[in-house]
Amino acid sequence: MDSNKIEALLQKYWEAETSQEEEQQLREWFRNHQAPEPWKETAAMFRYFDDTKKKSLDDASFNATVVSNLPTAEAGRIRKLVYNTLRIAAGVSVLCLATWFVHTEMQESADPEVVDTYSDPKLAFEETKKALLLISQSFGKAEKQARKINMFNEAQEEIKKEKPSQEQKL
Amino acid sequence: MSGRLAFEFQYMNLESFQNRVLPAKNKLFRFALRFLGSEEDAKDVVQEVFIRVWNGREQMTEIQNWEAWCMRITRNLSLDRVRSNHRRQTRPMEETFDVRQEALTPHESTEISESMHRISQIIEALPEKQRQIIHLRDVEGYSYNEICEILELDMNQVKVNLFRARTTVREKLTKMNAYGL
Numbered sequence: 001m002d003s004n005k006i007e008a009l010l011q012k013y014w015e016a017e018t019s020q021e022e023e024q025q026l027r028e029w030f031r032n033h034q035a036p037e038p039w040k041e042t043a044a045m046f047r048y049f050d051d052t053k054k055k056s057l058d059d060a061s062f063n064a065t066v067v068s069n070l071p072t073a074e075a076g077r078i079r080k081l082v083y084n085t086l087r088i089a090a091g092v093s094v095l096c097l098a099t100w101f102v103h104t105e106m107q108e109s110a111d112p113e114v115v116d117t118y119s120d121p122k123l124a125f126e127e128t129k130k131a132l133l134l135i136s137q138s139f140g141k142a143e144k145q146a147r148k149i150n151m152f153n154e155a156q157e158e159i160k161k162e163k164p165s166q167e168q169k170l
Numbered sequence: 171m172s173g174r175l176a177f178e179f180q181y182m183n184l185e186s187f188q189n190r191v192l193p194a195k196n197k198l199f200r201f202a203l204r205f206l207g208s209e210e211d212a213k214d215v216v217q218e219v220f221i222r223v224w225n226g227r228e229q230m231t232e233i234q235n236w237e238a239w240c241m242r243i244t245r246n247l248s249l250d251r252v253r254s255n256h257r258r259q260t261r262p263m264e265e266t267f268d269v270r271q272e273a274l275t276p277h278e279s280t281e282i283s284e285s286m287h288r289i290s291q292i293i294e295a296l297p298e299k300q301r302q303i304i305h306l307r308d309v310e311g312y313s314y315n316e317i318c319e320i321l322e323l324d325m326n327q328v329k330v331n332l333f334r335a336r337t338t339v340r341e342k343l344t345k346m347n348a349y350g351l
Contacts (some may be wrong), residue, residue, distance in 0.1 A: 014340045016333035020313055041343040044285035048293075049308045051286065055203065056196040057213065063192055066220045067184065 001037070010042065191223055197310055198244045204305050205248035217249045238312075238319040245302070245320065285346070292342045299323075300335035307332060342348050 009026055012018045017027070027046055035043035071079075118124040195216055202212035222243055223230070233239045293301060302321060306312045312320070317328050 014336050016336055020311060024311070038347065041285055041347045044282055045289050045339065045343065047282065048286045048289045049203055051215070052200065052305075057199050057216070062195060062213070062216075063188065065194075066192065066217055067188065069217060069221060070184070070187075071221070072225045089322045098225050169345075 032047075176315075187224060187227070191220065191236070191240070194240055195220075195236070198240055200309065201241055201244050201305065202248045204301065205245070205252055211251060212248075215244060215251060218247055219243045235316065235319060238316050241320040242322070279314060288346060289339075289343070292339055296335050296338060300331045300338070304335045304339075305332045 002115065006026070006029055009018060009022055013026060027050070029052065030043045030046040068075075118127060191280070198216045198219055199212050206212050206215065220238055223240060225237075230236055230239075270319060293304060296304065303317060306313040306317045306320060308312075314325055314328055317323075320324055321328070323331075
């Protein structure tokens with residue numbers, strides 16, 4: 001390839017319009033030819049790119065380290081199994097907790113009569129009798145008090161009746 | 171990705187991993203080194219990339235270009251490491267150039283070595299994105315499409331950044347040539 005073509009390719013290169021193949025041609029040319037004075041720095045740049053590409057890792061020892069650090073298929077399977085088990089356990093726990101909360105809530109809001117039901121009918125009858133007796137006793141007391149209030153009301157009415165007749169006499 | 175390659179990744183065992191994926195290690199290493207400046211850090215990043223690739227090998231059938239994918243992971247892990255190390259940006263690489271050749275005199279070798287050092291400084295001084303693009307194109311020889319995939323940029327951004335990077339390098343090389351700077 002003559003230097004005119006290289007010059008044209010270089011122009012395209014600086015304008016970022018070269019294809020990968022054209023850039024490869026430039027690299028090859030500078031690798032294999034003594035660059036003229038004006039292209040000395042450009043030649044050094046292509047040499048810099050080549051030199052940077054030579055940097056590499058130590059093949060054998062690096063590969064061995066990578067392979068020894070890879071998680072084995074068995075470990076991967078175990079990890080997957082543990083992960084899935086934990087997921088299921090978490091799901092079940094949430095479900096149990098939710099059920100417990102709902103159950104507690106229902107118990108608290110339930111009618112106390114329903115909760116305090118006796119299973120033995122005789123015992124239930126006795127307890128009912130006891131409760132009714134208690135109510136009737138309370139009714140008795142209330143009646144006594146009500147009678148007193150009634151007496152007071154009647155006395156008040158009597159006073160009201162007598163008051164206008166005294167005023168007429170005066 | 172060819173059907174055969176997709177099949178190999180679907181049932182990837184250690185042997186196919188060693189034959190197909192591990193050979194990309196030097197490209198990944200050089201790319202990580204570009205960010206980190208330290209060979210030890212770059213080596214750690216490459217190891218981490220391979221562990222991630224191995225763990226995600228079942229998804230590799232869905233990936234069009236697995237090498238570009240590895241390069242992208244390398245870039246992301248390197249940037250994470252740069253951030254976690256609280257480094258300002260990237261550390262300039264301490265490069266040594268072996269330019270000894272039979273055809274060159276010791277004086278010529280020294281001259282070329284000095285020029286390469288100056289070029290290294292010019293490239294290190296480029297903005298981050300331009301530096302990454304010039305590395306991927308001029309050192310590794312990736313296509314524009316591959317660079318777009320690795321850096322997650324569109325074609326226009328890649329071309330504009332490459333143009334700017336080369337223009338800056340050219341201007342500085344011209345100064346070097348004219349004034350010996």
